[in-house]
């Protein structure tokens with residue numbers, strides 16, 4: 001996988017508003033927020049898309065989602081609700097090719113997405 005802006009954030013080569021970190025996962029605020037809370041959760045391991053994950057990444061993917069829920073509980077909006085989204089490839093609207101989960105919260109979100 002080629003280097004992305006998110007790898008540079010992991011290596012602290014470019015600044016980001018980091019809000020959560022554990023051994024495998026880093027989370028930081030999206031540069032272009034689509035909701036009052038818009039945080040990106042990324043694995044430190046470079047996987048370009050969800051398609052690139054294998055069974056060997058099973059625990060990592062679990063860790064990624066649990067980190068989202070942990071953060072939502074910690075920040076106090078878990079009960080009210082939120083959305084966790086993974087965009088994959090062109091039709092999914094993915095623009096940065098380092099796997100990430102968008103956490104959106106703080107307003108009522110419509111469905112279906114555009």
Ligand code: DGP
Pocket residue numbers: 005016017028029030031032040086087093094095096097
């Ligand atoms: P996606 O379209 O799913 O690949 O989402 C990529 C998101 O990454 C998009 O919402 C904007 C955000 N983003 C792009 N570049 C940067 C950056 O340099 N810093 C931060 N914090 N977010 C970025």
